[in-house]
Amino acid sequence: MNKAIETIGRQCQSLTRLDWWLSWTGIFVGCAVMAAGFVYFINPYSIVPGGVYGASIVMHNLFPSIQVGTFGYMFDIPLLVLSMIFLGAKLGSRTIVAALSTPSIMNVMSRLSYPTQDALERLDPALLLGGSVDMTDHLMLTSIVGATLIGIGCGIVVRSHGTTGGSDIVAMILQKYCHIRFSTAILMVDAVVVLFGLVVIGFGVGSTDDSVTPSWHLSFYSLIAIFVTSRVLAYVINGAKDDKLLFVISKKEMVELHRFILKDLDRSATLIKSSGLYTGADKEMLFLVVSQKEVTVVKSKIKEVDPCAFVVVTDVYDTFGEGWKQLPSAGELQPE
Structure with a gap:
């Protein structure tokens, strides 16, 4: 009897350790996927998909010598403090790692993907990976692909009991205290960031004299990117919801x-x-x-x-119980 109890105890400990490793692996994988979406499909075209990194793209247009990821640090640090205060230490530890990892990965990817410092500062898509992923003539496609990667990466991080910082933190605070769905709160916060981009840099790169792609067209690509990101994020977190x-x-x-x-x-x-x-x-x-x-x-x-x-x-919006999802614990955040 004692041996059976010890065996069960060891199995439970093994599952706990496995869950711990999977959780932290998910944090880093999600951050890498999200960073790739920004570096290769969003940043080079000055699309502003909301959130901390959307605001960082706006700031990079004003101060090209400072990279988008670096601006991410500047926005994330005060928001991390709010995360620790309002979301608790358990979530905060993963949020700190995710928030610090994402801009670092983003900066490393950018430096490895552009041949010169000048190209890096200009985020010239023609020189990104030797021009092999230049999608200047396919802004709709790059918006959708980039937003999808961002949504997948952010969703993986949230499923791993963390956030990527920035608007994720604001959205989770709104969810916890204002009872707004996580993906809806993300949409609201990101819309504010897009407006900030419109005011500061006139809807992104280009000018109103550009008859092919006027700068104000980028605002629509930004809105498309925000919508796709929120839908992909909700899908990754909760599944198809087709019960x-x-x-x-x-x-x-x-x-x-x-x-x-x-x-x-x-x-x-x-x-x-x-x-x-x-x-x-x-x-x-x-x-x-x-x-x-x-x-x-x-x-x-x-x-x-x-x-x-x-x-x-x-x-059916959500189903809990045997054979379905487990009921949430007291105080546990529900991202959708």
Whole structure:
């Protein structure tokens, strides 16, 4: 008996250590993916996708000798203090590492990707990696690709119980104290940063005399980048959210449907005894949550068991419990 308890204890410790390593690995992987999105697809075109690094891009246009990542430090340090105060030490330790790692990785990537200091200061896309990733003529594509990478990287960091600093910290504070969804708060904060970019540098690079790509066009690319980032971020954190809730009401006991749910779907359901409001006759009602892929087979089985059954199918925002997600702990931040 004692040996069994010791074995279980060792297994739990092993899982805890594995979770710890996976969490910290996720922090660094997420930071690297996010930095790549900025360095190769956002920064060279002065697209302002909100957040600390959007503001840093604006400042770099004013002071080219200071890199975007370096400005990131300048914005992040006071926000890290707010993180430690309002979000707690557990989240703060990962936030500190992520916030300090991302600008460092960004600066290193930039220095390795541009051949000269002048090209680095100008962030000339024609000289980025020898011009192999110059997307000057494809600003829509570079906005989407860059925003997708940023959203993926930020999402990985948040799933690893950290934030990348900046607008992430502000958004999580808004979420915790104002009950605003994390991705919605990110959108709000980033919109303010874009307005800052419009005021300071006139919608980014270029000029109003540029008939091909007027500078004000970049504001729309910035908004597109913000939207894509927020949607990708929400998807990475929470998944597709395509679960469905079914209410099935029948005049008879649907024993065959019960067996199908328990055996074939390997799920459970809630059986509710009910009665018709008009007839007063006893009826059976099933409360069932399934994935999007299972809806069709369930409806087919219902028709087979009782073609006259009344069925309601609706979207499920979130599902917790056995076989689904765990309920959040007290005080735990929920990013969506």
